[in-house]
Each structure stands twice: as C-alpha cells, then as structure tokens.
Amino acid sequence: MNIKDFSIETTLAGKNALGQICKAKEKGYEVTMFYIALSNVKQNIERVAMRVKNGGHHIQTADILRRNEASFKHLYEYAPIIDNLILIDNSKENGETVLEINSGKITFETDHLPNWAVPLKEQFKYDS
Numbered sequence: 237m238n239i240k241d242f243s244i245e246t247t248l249a250g251k252n253a254l255g256q257i258c259k260a261k262e263k264g265y266e267v268t269m270f271y272i273a274l275s276n277v278k279q280n281i282e283r284v285a286m287r288v289k290n291g292g293h294h295i296q297t298a299d300i301l302r303r304n305e306a307s308f309k310h311l312y313e314y315a316p317i318i319d320n321l322i323l324i325d326n327s328k329e330n331g332e333t334v335l336e337i338n339s340g341k342i343t344f345e346t347d348h349l350p351n352w353a354v355p356l357k358e359q360f361k362y363d364s
Contacts, residue, residue: 239265248310249303261317268320271311275327275350277304312355316340325350 246253248271257267274280280300288294315321315337323335327350335353336344342362349357 239263247303248307250306251310254310254314257314257317266319267317268322269318270322270324272324272326272331273308273350273352275325275352277301279327280304308352312359315356315359321356323353323356325353 244253244256248254257269260267274283277300281297284295284300318337319339321335321337322333324331325334332346333344334346334349335342335356337356337360340360342357342360345357
C-alpha cells in the first residue's frame with residue numbers, strides 16, 4: 237500500500253476532521269496535530285474584529301464562542317488517538333509551543349502552561 241502525507245486545517249468545532257482522523261488511523265496513518273489556541277476567547281473576538289477592520293470576513297460572536305467551546309471539547313476527547321500532538325499558544329505575537337505529547341506521553345511542557353492545556357497535562361503522563 238502506498239501511503240501519502242496530507243494535511244487538513246480545521247477549527248475542530250465540527251466532527252468532519254475527527255472522522256478523517258479516525259479513518260486515517262484505521263488505514264495505518266500516523267497522525268500529527270498542531271493545535272493552535274488563544275488563552276482567552278476574548279482574544280478570538282478581538283482578532284476577528286481587527287480582521288473585519290482590515291477588510292476580512294466577519295464571524296458572529298455567538299459562533300466564535302460556540303466554536304471555541306466545541307473545539308476544546310473535541311481536542312480533549314480525541315487527543316488519545318493522536319500520535320503526535322503539539323499545542324501552541326498563539327496569545328502572543330509569535331506563538332509558543334506549550335505542550336507536546338508523543339505516543340501518549342508528555343515529551344515537552346513549558347513552565348507557564350495555559351489553562352486550556354492543563355486538561356491534557358492531567359490526561360497524559362510524562363515520558364520516562
């Protein structure tokens with residue numbers, strides 16, 4: 237079987253990407269996820285407002301709040317099937333890797349873990 241690399245981009249608010257991840261795992265793919273989040277949903281709302289100011293598209297605040305909650309819920313639920321999970325806090329200008337989980341073990345953790353990443357720290361163990 238000839239397996240090829242591919243990538244998808246998603247908010248993880250819906251279950252389409254999660255279905256694709258499950259299918260990929262069934263077919264023997266190794267799944268790596270880069271999950272990029274902000275420490276506070278207010279930052280999401282402010283960034284959308286800035287985007288609109290610069291000519292970009294608008295997203296209703298209620299949709300931002302709903303997607304934010306659903307995205308984290310799906311992240312926590314599906315993290316155990318992700319082979320390599322890299323969490324990036326994009327609250328500051330350049331983003332920062334805050335937690336890495338490989339093969340079900342924590343392999344990296346920053347000294348200042350954002351609150352949204354704590355449930356994953358509690359869910360997984362350290363690589364020993």
